[in-house]
Amino acid sequence: MNDTTPVQGWSELLLALPEFLLIDAHVNGDDELVADVELSRDVQACPRCGVIELHQIHDWRRHTIRHLPVAGRACRVRWRKRLLACMEGCGTFVERVASIAPGAVWSRAATRAAVATSADNIPINTIRREFGVGWNTVMRAVTAAAELVAQVRPTRVGIDETVMTTGRLTTRRRQFLTALVCLDTSLVVAVSQGRDTGSAKRLLADHAPDAKVVACDLFSGFKSAADTLEDAIVVADVFHLVRLGLTALDEVRRRRQ
Numbered sequence: 001m002n003d004t005t006p007v008q009g010w011s012e013l014l015l016a017l018p019e020f021l022l023i024d025a026h027v028n029g030d031d032e033l034v035a036d037v038e039l040s041r042d043v044q045a046c047p048r049c050g051v052i053e054l055h056q057i058h059d060w061r062r063h064t065i066r067h068l069p070v071a072g073r074a075c076r077v078r079w080r081k082r083l084l085a086c087m088e089g090c091g092t093f094v095e096r097v098a099s100i101a102p103g104a105v106w107s108r109a110a111t112r113a114a115v116a117t118s119a120d121n122i123p124i125n126t127i128r129r130e131f132g133v134g135w136n137t138v139m140r141a142v143t144a145a146a147e148l149v150a151q152v153r154p155t156r157v158g159i160d161e162t163v164m165t166t167g168r169l170t171t172r173r174r175q176f177l178t179a180l181v182c183l184d185t186s187l188v189v190a191v192s193q194g195r196d197t198g199s200a201k202r203l204l205a206d207h208a209p210d211a212k213v214v215a216c217d218l219f220s221g222f223k224s225a226a227d228t229l230e231d232a233i234v235v236a237d238v239f240h241l242v243r244l245g246l247t248a249l250d251e252v253r254r255r256r257q
């Protein structure tokens, strides 16, 4: 694209960002689409005094944002921003637009797409590579979206611990997670670090306060945590019960042989 005259509508066609003007676009050495955009000169609200005016241009800034892939290509949007000086004299501020959060590393559309991808159980690391952002950026977006989802209130739950660290367990301190599972959907409702009465109690109080049945192994810590729920019946789960039975049987057999 050699013509550098901004054309209204190209940004919408190529990037689905109708509020911008597409100034230039090229494919870089990493096979990414690099789109240079800017806003049309228009009124902006000063974030301090709120005056909406055609504030004076003081300087320019460059803000590079990751955006949705275009025709399978990763996309970088280079936004040439005006640094405006407020007419009322409260100082300078940069232009703002709804589709890109101030200082964000990726567009809101890219964030939404990444969160939607994570709903299909695609690992965060895969999503991170696809959008070219950091692991923490994706995780923050997923966590924020998860907080908007209505909380599940399971009535039949299971609680058990699992080892978190893998590898050489003899040289590394073993770390445990306690997981709370909904027995009706077989989904993990919540996890917490550690395997003690305290973490089990917190899990149950925060995520299953209405539980009617709590299944756990025969660890007294979990049993006493489950006992704190008034209406809940505490049962030993089948897996641990059978294993205990088999161990007892094994012992008897060995004694008799």
Ligand SMILES: [Zn+2]
Residues within 6 Å of the ligand: 046, 047, 048, 049, 050, 051, 086, 087, 088, 089, 090, 091
């Ligand atoms: Zn102002």
